[in-house]
Amino acid sequence: MxxxxxxxxxxxxxxxxxxxxxxxxxxxxxxxxxxxxxxxxxxxxxxxxxxxxxxxxxxxxxxxxxxxxxxxxxxxxxxxxxxxxxxxxxxxxxxxxxxxxxxxxxxxxxxxxxxxxxxxxxxxxxxxxxxxxxxxxxxxxxxxxxxxxxxxxxxxxxxxxxxxxxxxxxxxxxxxxxxxxxxxxxxxxxxxxxxxxxxxxxxxxxxxxxxxxxxxxxxxxxxxxxxxxxxxxxxxxxxxxxxxxxxxxxxxxxxxxxxxxxxxxxxxxxxxxxxxxxxxxxxxxxxxxxxxxxxxxxxLMLLVISACFFSMDTNAQSSIRGMVLDSITKQPLAGINLFLSHTSIGTTTDQSGHFNIERIPQGKFELVISSLNYETRTISI
Ligand SMILES: [Zn+2]
Structure with missing residues (x-):
């Protein structure tokens, strides 16, 4: 802060x-x-x-x-x-x-x-x-x-x-x-x-x-x-x-x-x-x-979503891929936590700032992006 x-x-x-x-x-x-x-x-x-x-x-x-x-x-x-x-x-x-x-x-x-x-x-x-x-x-x-x-x-x-x-x-x-x-x-x-x-x-x-x-x-x-x-x-x-x-x-x-x-x-x-x-x-x-x-x-962190696959099929699962960047330097951020609120589904960005969340069940979720040194962000997906 x-x-x-x-x-x-x-x-x-x-x-x-x-x-x-x-x-x-x-x-x-x-x-x-x-x-x-x-x-x-x-x-x-x-x-x-x-x-x-x-x-x-x-x-x-x-x-x-x-x-x-x-x-x-x-x-x-x-x-x-x-x-x-x-x-x-x-x-x-x-x-x-x-x-x-x-x-x-x-x-x-x-x-x-x-x-x-x-x-x-x-x-x-x-x-x-x-x-x-x-x-x-x-x-x-x-x-x-x-x-x-x-x-x-x-x-x-x-x-x-x-x-x-x-x-x-x-x-x-x-x-x-x-x-x-x-x-x-x-x-x-x-x-x-x-x-x-x-x-x-x-x-x-x-x-x-x-x-x-x-x-x-x-x-x-x-x-x-x-x-x-x-x-x-x-x-x-x-x-x-x-x-x-x-x-x-x-x-x-x-x-x-x-x-x-x-x-x-x-x-x-x-x-x-x-x-x-x-x-x-x-x-x-x-x-x-x-x-x-x-x-x-x-x-602040910037979230760049590069791919988002949502399926209309009830049994099918969706996935979301992207990158997290520092808002000032635009450098990729490693080790940032991303998870869907009220679920155990989540991941951490890799060394190049990329993340990939798979097997997202159907429905509406809040994607929470958090790290110790940054403000937590929440995005509806
Ligand atoms: Zn002066």
């Missing part, structure tokens, strides 16, 4: 007229629940990240300033939010959410945080709506716990992951990959392990071509055993700050390509949603929801 970190405090109320679209954090889970993409049990509430873990990445003086509300006016201006105890609590919770997602991702292949991706936070300062760098904290946590040895951070938010690049500039265990607008904030860019600066007006085709060119090669050379994906939707043509011309469908194809590439190589991934500043909040929510909708496919 896809696990999603979320707490009501993610949607922190900012002073009226503030340009940051906080409401999206509330609307994304609301929409996903409403449409039935997820259920309450998909969501979990993280605790606060401990100081000890934060300090594996951040500077102690900076953390004290955040916690004691002693950031200067200019430091607060760079962050873009007025300091408050609730805001730092929210950030600590989001950071823990990203860490918890890593545990679920190792277990299930993927987990998502309905916030996070605060990639402009440096070890000793925050900027651009980012206080703590959740992915950096989680990456250091994974390394410290021995749960990963080589991490790839795929940052496809339209803004460069400058804080992340700086934090890991001399740490070979974390490879930072950022595709971002060349002329967007931050105007002084740090050096990621791989930066792909994009020209203003980069369209969907160019964007996807570049991603499809670079990502597979990175997976081959970096050989990550864990990945983070920052799925900012400020690449959209409607975005106020993005300067790119990527369609909402293109944004969805971007997510699908990242998921497909990682799943093919069985690399677990934690997703944090990053930015999105389209004037209509419904566009932002829709584009982010697409990421979650696609993530759900990680747990």
């Amino acid at each position: 896809v696990k999603i970190a979320y707490h009501a405090c993610y949607a922190y109320s900012l002073p009226e007229g503030h340009r940051f679209p906080m409401l999206k954090y509330e609307l994304i889970p609301e929409q996903l629940l409403h449409e039935g993409t997820i259920f309450q049990e998909n969501l979990f509430e993280p605790n606060y990240c401990s100081d000890e873990v934060v300090l594996w990445t951040h500077d102690i003086n900076y953390l004290h300033k955040l916690k004691q509300q002693t950031l200067s006016a200019s430091e607060q201006r760079k962050i873009g939010f007025p300091q408050s105890p609730e805001l730092i609590e929210r950030e600590l919770m989001i950071t823990q959410g990203t860490i918890d997602c890593c545990i679920y991702a190792i277990e299930n292949g993927i987990a998502l945080n309905v916030a996070g991706g605060t990639h402009h936070a440096f070890a000793d300062r925050g900027e651009g709506f980012c206080l703590l760098n959740d992915m950096a904290v989680a990456a250091n946590w994974l390394l410290k716990k021995g749960l990963a040895k080589q991490i790839l951070i795929i940052d496809l938010d339209v803004h460069q992951g400058n804080g992340t690049a700086k934090i890991f500039e001399s740490d070979d265990r974390v490879f930072t990959f950022s595709m971002h607008g060349a002329h967007n904030y931050p105007f002084h860019k740090e050096v990621s392990n791989l930066d792909i600066p994009l020209l203003d007006g980069t369209d969907t085709d160019t964007y996807l071509t570049l991603l499809q060119y670079h990502l597979p090669g990175l997976l081959e050379t970096v050989k990550p055993d864990f990945a983070f994906y920052l799925s900012g939707v400020d690449i959209l043509e409607t975005d106020k700050f993005g300067k790119l011309k990527v369609s909402i469908e293109g944004c969805k194809q971007r997510d699908a390509f990242v998921f497909e590439s990682l799943k093919e190589k069985a690399i677990p991934v934690t997703v944090a949603i990053g930015g999105g500043y389209s004037p209509d909040i419904r566009t932002i929510v829709e584009a982010h929801c697409n990421t979650f909708r696609l993530a759900k496919d990680f747990f």
Whole structure:
């Protein structure tokens, strides 16, 4: 089951007229629940990240300033939010959410945080709506716990992951990959392990071509055993700050390509949603929801029925043959159980994902397809 970190405090109320679209954090889970993409049990509430873990990445003086509300006016201006105890609590919770997602991702292949991706936070300062760098904290946590040895951070938010690049500039265990607008904030860019600066007006085709060119090669050379994906939707043509011309469908194809590439190589991934500043909040929510909708496919199996012999003769028996595939990679799945409900008739897919159920008596049945790592499917035959 896809696990999603979320707490009501993610949607922190900012002073009226503030340009940051906080409401999206509330609307994304609301929409996903409403449409039935997820259920309450998909969501979990993280605790606060401990100081000890934060300090594996951040500077102690900076953390004290955040916690004691002693950031200067200019430091607060760079962050873009007025300091408050609730805001730092929210950030600590989001950071823990990203860490918890890593545990679920190792277990299930993927987990998502309905916030996070605060990639402009440096070890000793925050900027651009980012206080703590959740992915950096989680990456250091994974390394410290021995749960990963080589991490790839795929940052496809339209803004460069400058804080992340700086934090890991001399740490070979974390490879930072950022595709971002060349002329967007931050105007002084740090050096990621791989930066792909994009020209203003980069369209969907160019964007996807570049991603499809670079990502597979990175997976081959970096050989990550864990990945983070920052799925900012400020690449959209409607975005106020993005300067790119990527369609909402293109944004969805971007997510699908990242998921497909990682799943093919069985690399677990934690997703944090990053930015999105389209004037209509419904566009932002829709584009982010697409990421979650696609993530759900990680747990779906496709059933391809190649032959089905049904006999009208009362004594004759029917049979059904087919294949079971992973819905994202389209690879055949071995060892999947298939059985007719309320009978002892059933089988398991072979190494090539094929199955053959014979001697099906006449009547209507439910074909149940189940496996530990996938959602059970039931089909009437
Ligand atoms: Zn951004």
